[in-house]
Amino acid sequence: MRNLKSNALFSFIFFVCAFSLALSVQAHDFSFTGKASDIETGELLYTEQHYISLDAEGGYFRSLVRYVAADGSLIARKSLDFETSQTAPILDFEYQNYGLQYGSEYREGMFVLKTDAAESRKESMIDLEGDEPFVVDGGFDRLLVKHWDSL
Numbered sequence: 001m002r003n004l005k006s007n008a009l010f011s012f013i014f015f016v017c018a019f020s021l022a023l024s025v026q027a028h029d030f031s032f033t034g035k036a037s038d039i040e041t042g043e044l045l046y047t048e049q050h051y052i053s054l055d056a057e058g059g060y061f062r063s064l065v066r067y068v069a070a071d072g073s074l075i076a077r078k079s080l081d082f083e084t085s086q087t088a089p090i091l092d093f094e095y096q097n098y099g100l101q102y103g104s105e106y107r108e109g110m111f112v113l114k115t116d117a118a119e120s121r122k123e124s125m126i127d128l129e130g131d132e133p134f135v136v137d138g139g140f141d142r143l144l145v146k147h148w149d150s151l
Contacts, residue, residue, distance in 0.1 A: 028054040044070045059086055063138055080138045086146070087139035104136060111136075 034048040047068050055061040060082040067075040074096050081090040084106055092103040101116040111126040111134070126134060135143050144151070 028058075030054075046070060046075060060089075060138075060142060063089075078137075082139075082142070085139065086142040088134055088136040089139050091137050 029052065031049070031051045033050070036045045036047070037043060038045060049066040049068060051064045052060065053062045060080075062082065063078075063080040065078040065080075067077070069075050076093065076095045078091070078093045080092075084090065088104075088111060090104055090106065092101075094101045099118050101114075103114050105112050105114070106128075109128050111128055113124045113126070115122045
């Protein structure tokens with residue numbers, strides 16, 4: 001019986017320590033909303049709802065953007081995964097009503113850009129062996145932040 005209580009206490013202490021550690025390295029989140037309006041009438045066209053997760057060092061980890069029409073319907077959604085690169089994140093973009101998706105991935109030393117439109121699929125590849133830097137979508141913001149002082 002004493003051994004069972006000791007094991008239960010040890011398990012509880014282990015769980016509390018593991019949970020505390022998990023909380024300490026958890027990514028930080030924030031969000032913001034942008035609004036696009038007609039320049040002449042001021043009428044709302046759509047909103048962009050941005051949800052950002054930062055890693056433990058404050059770098060971008062993941063980003064989700066929802067593009068919402070003035071009537072509240074979802075136009076498109078975009079996700080960016082910055083885990084591999086701050087300037088060339090993995091992209092997944094989907095237009096809800098147009099049957100269009102595009103995205104990117106890292107595959108066997110290549111950066112692959114993918115487009116799926118109705119009945120056609122296209123892939124373009126960038127060889128990662130070269131020294132030429134490249135930027136993908138929201139990675140441009142990260143590039144500006146990184147080089148802000150020299151601009």
